[in-house]
Amino acid sequence: MRKLVVATRNLGKAREITEMLSDLPLDIVTLKDYPDAPEVEETGSTFEENALAKAKTYARLTGEWVLADDSGLEVDALNGAPGVYSSRFAASDPGRIAKLLDLMKDVPESRRTARFRCVIAVASPDGQIETCEGTLEGLIAPEPKGSNGFGYDPVFYIPDLGKHVAELTPEQKNAISHRGEALRKAKAILRRKLGLSEE
Numbered sequence: 001m002r003k004l005v006v007a008t009r010n011l012g013k014a015r016e017i018t019e020m021l022s023d024l025p026l027d028i029v030t031l032k033d034y035p036d037a038p039e040v041e042e043t044g045s046t047f048e049e050n051a052l053a054k055a056k057t058y059a060r061l062t063g064e065w066v067l068a069d070d071s072g073l074e075v076d077a078l079n080g081a082p083g084v085y086s087s088r089f090a091a092s093d094p095g096r097i098a099k100l101l102d103l104m105k106d107v108p109e110s111r112r113t114a115r116f117r118c119v120i121a122v123a124s125p126d127g128q129i130e131t132c133e134g135t136l137e138g139l140i141a142p143e144p145k146g147s148n149g150f151g152y153d154p155v156f157y158i159p160d161l162g163k164h165v166a167e168l169t170p171e172q173k174n175a176i177s178h179r180g181e182a183l184r185k186a187k188a189i190l191r192r193k194l195g196l197s198e199e
């Protein structure tokens, strides 16, 4: 079976991506299987630049097809922050959530709009590369709720569902999420590029 390296060290992302790709006839591994691979510095100013940098670098280093995800949270009342700095906003998930809620403490519900964005890049060792993306619109809740998912999921509220993302099952999150949308497009790219049959 062809190998696909999912180029992430974020366990929450790795879990969602490997689960959604599990119906493809691919041997899926992550960066855990490449303990000596160096970090790629995320110096880009967009999710696309960072996803391209991660996919290209790890495709070259591993000699395999690679799928890389760069994602984050854009909060309108914070002019799009934390954006590409979402993982560097504070040292831990609880720290990131506490910092966000503190910055948002005086913002009324009508101005708490936000979105998750995900850009996925698929790269081959011989330099082929394509990107695709997905978004999820919602509101920053006043308090965290739920224990599923990862990252900012406990404070991201979906008005249509009346739920925080961390209250959704993995299947419910994948069906509506930024990463789910991008991954459905990435699967079409992989099927075409690797000549995999349609399910």
Ligand code: ITT
Residues within 6 Å of the ligand: 007, 008, 009, 010, 013, 042, 069, 070, 071, 072, 073, 086, 087, 096, 116, 149, 150, 151, 152, 153, 177, 179
């Ligand atoms: P890799 O670069 O190794 O993939 P990372 O966590 O550094 O891991 P990013 O630079 O793409 O990845 O940062 C994404 C951050 O955005 C992530 O750490 C979360 O804080 C947040 N994030 C992205 N998708 C999310 C989701 O589905 N739910 C909650 N938070 C999410």
